[in-house]
Every structure is written in structure tokens, then in C-alpha cells.
Amino acid sequence: MSFRKLVAVVALGVLTVSAVNAEESLWLYAKGTDTRPEGSFEFKLSNISRLGKDSGSYTFHDIRPEIEYGLTNSLTIGAEIMIFDHSYSVDNPDLNPMFETQGGAGSKFNKTQIGGYELSLKYNVLSPYKDVIGLSFGLGYERRDKYRLDGADIDQDSFVGTIFAQKNFLDNTLQLVANTKFEFERRKSPGVLEEEIAVDASLAVSYRFAPKWFLGFELRHQSDYLNPQEEGVFNPELDRSSFDFSDFRIGSQHQRGNYFGPSIHYAERNWWLTAGILWQVAGGGSPFSLSYGDRNWDEHERTHVGLTWGYEF
Numbered sequence: 001m002s003f004r005k006l007v008a009v010v011a012l013g014v015l016t017v018s019a020v021n022a023e024e025s026l027w028l029y030a031k032g033t034d035t036r037p038e039g040s041f042e043f044k045l046s047n048i049s050r051l052g053k054d055s056g057s058y059t060f061h062d063i064r065p066e067i068e069y070g071l072t073n074s075l076t077i078g079a080e081i082m083i084f085d086h087s088y089s090v091d092n093p094d095l096n097p098m099f100e101t102q103g104g105a106g107s108k109f110n111k112t113q114i115g116g117y118e119l120s121l122k123y124n125v126l127s128p129y130k131d132v133i134g135l136s137f138g139l140g141y142e143r144r145d146k147y148r149l150d151g152a153d154i155d156q157d158s159f160v161g162t163i164f165a166q167k168n169f170l171d172n173t174l175q176l177v178a179n180t181k182f183e184f185e186r187r188k189s190p191g192v193l194e195e196e197i198a199v200d201a202s203l204a205v206s207y208r209f210a211p212k213w214f215l216g217f218e219l220r221h222q223s224d225y226l227n228p229q230e231e232g233v234f235n236p237e238l239d240r241s242s243f244d245f246s247d248f249r250i251g252s253q254h255q256r257g258n259y260f261g262p263s264i265h266y267a268e269r270n271w272w273l274t275a276g277i278l279w280q281v282a283g284g285g286s287p288f289s290l291s292y293g294d295r296n297w298d299e300h301e302r303t304h305v306g307l308t309w310g311y312e313f
Contacts, residue, residue: 030179075122183197200222
């Protein structure tokens with residue numbers, strides 16, 4: 001049995017969940033302000049499948065086993081492994097880096113790899129159950145050895161900061177959350193150096209419509225700002241990004257993608273399961289991105305389908 005099939009069997013096999021427990025994920029990307037109780041652990045296994053480019057076939061399973069620990073009631077630390085499973089054969093020669101990585105027209109790339117790891121912490125300042133609004137802050141470090149788009153070898157370090165906000169209504173049965181995440185990435189590949197500032201913003205709502213069941217909707221925006229340095233030369237038509245302390249600047253927006261879709265969440269006392277789907281509803285970018293028809297295709301996909309299982313102990 002392939003690793004991809006094994007993950008699917010494990011996640012689906014546990015499906016057989018009252019109020020939301022700490023750190024449950026009600027959506028594919030958005031998260032609330034809750035942190036774990038002191039001394040408690042949670043294991044998560046997620047798979048967000050990114051499906052479809054503008055031509056040919058494209059499937060990328062972003063599989064992430066994660067462990068979280070409540071260092072205090074307000075501070076949660078976590079670690080996760082990134083497993084990248086790519087299977088694609090695209091037709092458009094401008095759809096790069098996928099077209100080049102697969103070996104050109106008629107070729108295919110199919111490989112499962114360890115993509116990297118992430119270390120994170122999340123600190124809660126205000127509680128949505130006690131205060132007017134919930135507020136938490138997150139910090140993270142990512143190390144990647146494989147590129148998420150095509151599975152090629154890279155050398156990437158990322159520093160991530162996230163702001164989590166949450167407001168509860170109707171005796172905590174209705175939750176509204178907003179996340180803003182900033183990623184500062186330095187990525188190297190043969191002949192190319194990229195200093196990229198990425199913005200990932202989500203707005204989501206979830207309603208407990210029956211005991212143990214939650215229905216949600218999520219709106220997500222993701223965009224990158226950069227000017228790649230190729231063989232030591234910058235594109236003169238773009239502004240470059242830099243996050244050095246002595247030279248901080250936000251460059252040209254290379255690409256953007258907006259997604260929207262529903263999620264369903266089911267929770268038992270010690271475990272929970274969330275499934276969701278998001279469609280790219282709008283997108284674009286600079287003249288050097290592959291964007292047309294109000295969609296972006298080189299960095300974004302038609303659909304994201306996700307499944308996350310969590311077990312608390």
C-alpha cells in the first residue's frame with residue numbers, strides 16, 4: 001500500500017465529537033485563538049490536496065503530521081513534518097516550474113518526499129469566552145528542502161508571524177475568526193535567489209448546528225511579493241523584496257489567489273475530524289506570472305480539498 005493510501009485509510013478509519021475543545025481546526029486554513037491546556041498534547045494529521053492547473057493534470061497532497069503541547073494555559077508549542085506527494089503532467093510550456101521539472105511535453109512527475117519541517121508557538125492574550133474579543137499571536141520557523149509547487153530541490157528558510165482574532169456569538173455556538181499571516185522566505189535553487197514576503201489572510205465563520213456538528217465557511221487570500229534574482233540579475237520591471245533589518249522593503253506583487261468554500265467539523269471528547277473544500281474564485285499577478293481569466297495558475301490551483309484528524313491526550 002502506498003503512503004498516500006495509508007494516510008487516507010488511517011484518517012477515514014477513525015470517523016465514527018458538544019463544544020469545541022482547545023485547538024480544534026474548524027476550517028482548512030483558518031484557526032481560532034484557543035491554545036492547549038497546560039500539560040496536554042494533541043496529535044494532528046492533515047492532508048490538503050491542491051488540484052488542477054490550467055492544463056493537463058496536477059495533484060499535490062500536502063500531508064502534515066503535527067504534535068502540539070500546552071506549555072502553559074496561554075502558550076502552545078508545536079512541531080510538524082511536511083510530506084509532499086506530487087503527481088502531475090501539464091501541457092502548457094509556460095506553466096513553470098512544473099513543465100520544466102517534469103521534463104517537458106508528454107512527461108510526468110510522480111514522487112512522495114519529505115518536504116521539510118516547521119516549529120511553532122502560539123500565545124493567547126485575550127479569550128473570546130471572557131473578553132470582548134479573542135486575540136493570539138503565533139511565531140514559526142520553517143525549513144524546506146523541496147518546493148511545494150513541483151517537488152524540486154530547494155534550500156528555503158522561512159520566518160512566520162501570525163495574528164489570530166476571534167469573536168463568539170450565541171452562547172459560543174457561532175464563531176467568527178480572522179487570521180493574518182506574514183511569511184519572510186529566503187529560497188535558493190541553482191542560479192536563483194528569492195527573498196519573498198508572502199501574505200496569507202483568512203476570514204471564517206462556523207456554526208454548531210447540532211450536538212457535535214459544526215458547519216463553516218472560509219475565505220482565504222494568499223499573495224507573494226518578490227523579484228527573483230537570476231544569475232545575479234534582478235528583473236528591472238519589478239521591485240524587489242527584502243527583509244534585512246537595514247534594508248526592509250516590500251516588492252512587486254508576483255501573484256495572488258482568493259479561495260472560498262465550506263467545511264464540516266465533527267468532535268468527540270478526545271478526537272475530532274474536519275473536512276472542507278475551497279475553490280479559487282479570483283486571482284492574478286504581475287505580467288511575469290501565468291494569470292488569465294481572473295485566475296492565477298502557476299502558483300495557485302482550481303481547488304483545495306482538505307481532511308484533518310486530531311486526537312487530544
